[in-house]
Amino acid sequence: MNGGVNGGDDPIRLAAVDGEAVPRRGLKAVLESNVINHERLPMLEVVCERMVRLFATSMRNLTSDAIEVNLEAITSVRFGDYMDRLPLPAMFGVFQVKPWESYGIVIVDAGLIYGIVDALLGGRGGMRSLPPEGRTFTTIESSLVSRVVQMALDDFARAFEEIAPVAMGLERMEMSPRFAAIAEPSNAAAVASYSVSMDGRGGTFSVLLPYATLEPVREKLLQRFMGEKAGRDRIWAEHMASELYNTQVTLDVVLGEKIMPLREVRGLEVGQTIALTIGPDDALQVHCGGVPLGRAHIGQRSSNIAIRMATDIAKGYPK
Template sequence: MSGGGDDFEDFALPEPPVLPVGAEVTFDQAGIDALFGFDAALEPAQKSGLKAVIESNTISHERLPMLEVVCERMVRTFATSMRNLTSDAIDVSLEEITSVRFGEFMKRVALPAMLGVFKVKEWENYGVVTVDSSLIYAVVDALLGGRKGGGAVRIDGRAFTTIETMLVSKMVQLALDEFSASFEAIEPVTMELERVESSPRFAAIAGPSNIAAVATFRVDMEGRGGKFNILLPYATIEPVRTKLLQRFMGEKLGRDRIWEAHMAAELFNTEVVVDVVLGEKHMRLHDVMNMAVGQTLALNRGPDDPLEVHCGGVPLGHAHIGQRCSNIAIRLATDISKGFPK
């Protein structure tokens, strides 16, 4: 080849430098930075190259129909539990279920807020429940006998007290119990609240770029209330991901009762050829070729010795040979496949 640049014309960088024939094309530091999206000339908000692909906020949302069913079921049960806890008229609704990067979600948490880190024992992984400040003050007012109606007064710059943390933790654990009960139709799980944090930095259970499913709920308590979110990283729900992808409750992947019954009926009507081995004898090929009609072969078997029963060359068991209704018959002496090595 006389010119190395002719074969790569379609992949040339913008405004390529004019180089002599046979000269090597090299990248300087500026070219490498531009390729990976670290060009200093670009604005900080703009990203390009491989860095833009890796840190993209656009997520291919994988719809989990069964997770939506679980959350809808939780809405009904959690509303009843909250009414029993606060003795107030409470309405709970599911706003949305979406997918987001863990780091982006934590950046959007409006402070002050409470973040409860819970563990799913069966999956050996963690999730996060975030409760905004308006719902925190509404729950504290309701549990401490505050006046109904009117928004709770928010005091900026004040940290949550121990009593407020304990009361909200009780509500969070109640929500996790109802969430676990709603999951029981898919797979029994146990969710326990481990700790409550007030800073997103201390509630980091996954990497910033990890994808997580977020369910947002709204609680209305006679003119007061707020929102809380249940975040489950995809790594946490991986053990039940195939079940969450089902389109309806009770869908069986790879198994259908109608076809199961049909196949069982057809199997019972299937004809099977069974061979009874009277005996085996090793002979030379020369003797086999010289066998004649009427020749007698002596087998090391007696009339009462058990015989092997084969099907397709596979040993099934032992049987005794006899006669029934003028026909040669066998009677099984052992159960199928017993007495034979697997």
């Protein structure tokens, strides 16, 4: 047994004993844990479900085949572990979410790659054996698949419209996961996996988004799904707006201001006159709750003191 002492009486086991693995402890256990604890994002699930309908329609229009798209799972993974477990050959489409200046990956497996190529080049469909392992993808295959990947990204961006307006642009297609490293291996990421069936041919593709990429809209993704408005209750919002417009407020018209020593203020008597610098034709400040709203002229109407606004009402009008 190899061991060491960290300043205490208990040794820290660093190697296996009699062929049995020693449990990992402390920070090492946290960093190397396969369990990803991350808060659930309900609206991300809604976005991924909408992607199914949009992408199926786009694929039908592109291939004129009977297309079936299904959302298999939405999981949280460590970026490095997930990329290491992916079966090869595959294509990795690295894309940028332009408003957020962040990146994601679309992973397309070999079955779907050859299914897309067969469909776009006029194949008759049906199950066919895959090319031998180790064969690289041609330029034509990469070009056709990149076209479909960009179409999928456009549909994914449309599915995101209720959350935030985004634009997803494909930057490059890679054949090796080593060249598609957009995050640190220990970073957490959300992966939505889809299966695509095209008249007996097809495969799977996945959309990987690091949680760092989703951070700008994290608060919106945490909302509960309520109808097609992404958790926003339109009726309640309209009711609140109408009640606010009917709220009565008290306005104060400032006739003038003068700075006086406390000694003079304490010496004021009934009937004493305070001279102000404001003229009868000058515009006066209008306040609401101490907040200046604008300026108005004072006058008389129907035996009542009245004011007429001389400027538009603006919150935070300078004093």
